[in-house]
Amino acid sequence: MSKRAKISMIILLSVVILLILLAGAVFTASGVFKKAKYLDPWKRDYVDQFEDPRVKLAAFGLLAPNGHNMQPWKIRLDKQNPLKFSLYADNTRLALESDPVARQTMVSQGTFLEYMKVAGEQLGYRAAIRLFPEGEYDEQKLSESMDQKPVAEVTLSKAQPAANPLFDYMFLPDTNRMAYKPDPLTAEQRKRLEQTNTDEVLKLTFTDAPADIKKLGEYGVEGTDIETGLKRMNDESADIFRSNENQKNKYRYGFSFEGQGTTGMKKHLLQGMITIIPSFNNEEASTKLAVDAARTAAEHSPAYALILSKDNSRTSQVKAGMLYSRLLLAGHEQGLVMQPLSQVLEEYPEMKAPYTRIHQEYAPGGETIQFLIRLGQPTQDTPLSMRREVTDLIAD
Known part of the structure; x- marks a missing residue:
């Protein structure tokens, strides 16, 4: 092999090695090897770890569509009645710029309640839902009122489990x-x-x-x-x-590339590039x-x-x-x-x-x-979005 050919080969190998190192850095920054814990609540057996039926149903409610994927829900378990709990709007999860009057936050309370209700029928619990049992909010003190007044009081009663035809579809992207x-x-x-x-x-x-x-x-x-x-x-x-897997596992709410339908290697490429060079986004x-x-x-x-x-x-x-x-x-x-x-x-x-x-x-x-x-009808599937642990919804 001539000297020129050897030099060309060395240059080519150097370029290949550099590209491999760069790709490795990008995919590592994305968190390609991280377990997607933020998807655990979507698993069918996720609720099996909980004995309290209220927590089980809240875990299904957690899958409901909600504004900006803020998951603005808070649960208070009744200490006297093991089949009763209250749903509150989480005033720390408001999108104050795009939803200044919290209308989207409130419709998100409804999506949660309905998912929970459907799951209850499947598991053998009838859910009696009483909306705003202490009256609606004081709009002049909205955030404070959200903390004090429940959106709904939910009382469960045992019933014969009945297959709800909508139950299986709760596990699809919303x-x-x-x-x-x-x-x-x-x-x-x-x-x-x-x-x-x-x-x-x-x-x-x-x-x-x-x-x-x-x-x-x-x-x-x-x-x-x-x-x-x-x-x-x-x-x-x-x-x-959330620009990478580490952030998605840490926060487990908000936006990510999945919401735009981006998956696979393309997702990790974009996540890695944005993590390394934030100005890219x-x-x-x-x-x-x-x-x-x-x-x-x-x-x-x-x-x-x-x-x-x-x-x-x-x-x-x-x-x-x-x-x-x-x-x-x-x-x-x-x-x-x-x-x-x-x-x-x-x-x-x-x-x-x-x-x-x-x-x-x-x-x-x-x-x-x-x-x-x-x-x-869809032309392509979209991935599941982040969800928090249901235990994070339970307030004292």
Whole structure:
């Protein structure tokens, strides 16, 4: 071998070794070898470690969809009655910028209660739920009131276990932000979804009319564009973004790449790069990604659903969340996935114009739109999101 060839070979080997070392550093920074403890609550046998039926049901409630994946739930176990507990909104887990009036926090209380109720039927416990047993909040002292007044008082009674057809679907990801297939809802699917609304104070409507599809998609894009254009919103999201496996295991709530449908080696590559070079995930890049994703979603949504309430009371907000859980689980049963488009329904000054317009057009009777939901058949699966230990929800 000539001297030049030897030098070229040495250079090539050096480059290969350097690339291997760099890849190793990136994947190590991502935490590729770390056990994903934040996914433990999704395992079917997770609840088996607990004897208290209240804790078991709370562990199922923990899987419920919730705003910003903040998991804003707190449980107080009754010390006198082993079948009774109270659910409180956790005032340390509020998204004060994007959800300043805590409406999303309250609908998240409802999603928890409904998941717990479905699980109770499966395990042989009937759950009697009494909303706001001590009255609704003092809105002038909201945070303090959340700590003092329970959202719900839950009393369990033993019953014959009954297979609930929705139970198995609790273990699926709750939100799919990807493109959906163009297939419209069938008459059977629509009928099944309509049956989930059993509350007279709520209205559940569906639309697949081309004009509505276009208009509601535009609302989704507009809301995302406004929200991501505000620094305080981006800062709030950045504060709860978990960039690697270590952070996800430590915090176990908030956002991560999985929420964008990113999995496998690509996920670890991005996590590692951001961990090593945090500026890689800058505000401009995140904004563009979010708006592009909203446009893609708008262009691939065959149907929308809206959940409206006659008023915007805290009770109605919780009931809307309960209905959304039933709707989501019934949708999974029918092979459908969903994504709530929350931005255009958020209540802060910059969002007032589109918020007002969408209510004028789709809630002309003065109702409050609690959920705007795109739904359809998935083109790809999305991964599960982080969940805390159920024991972290139990307060003294």
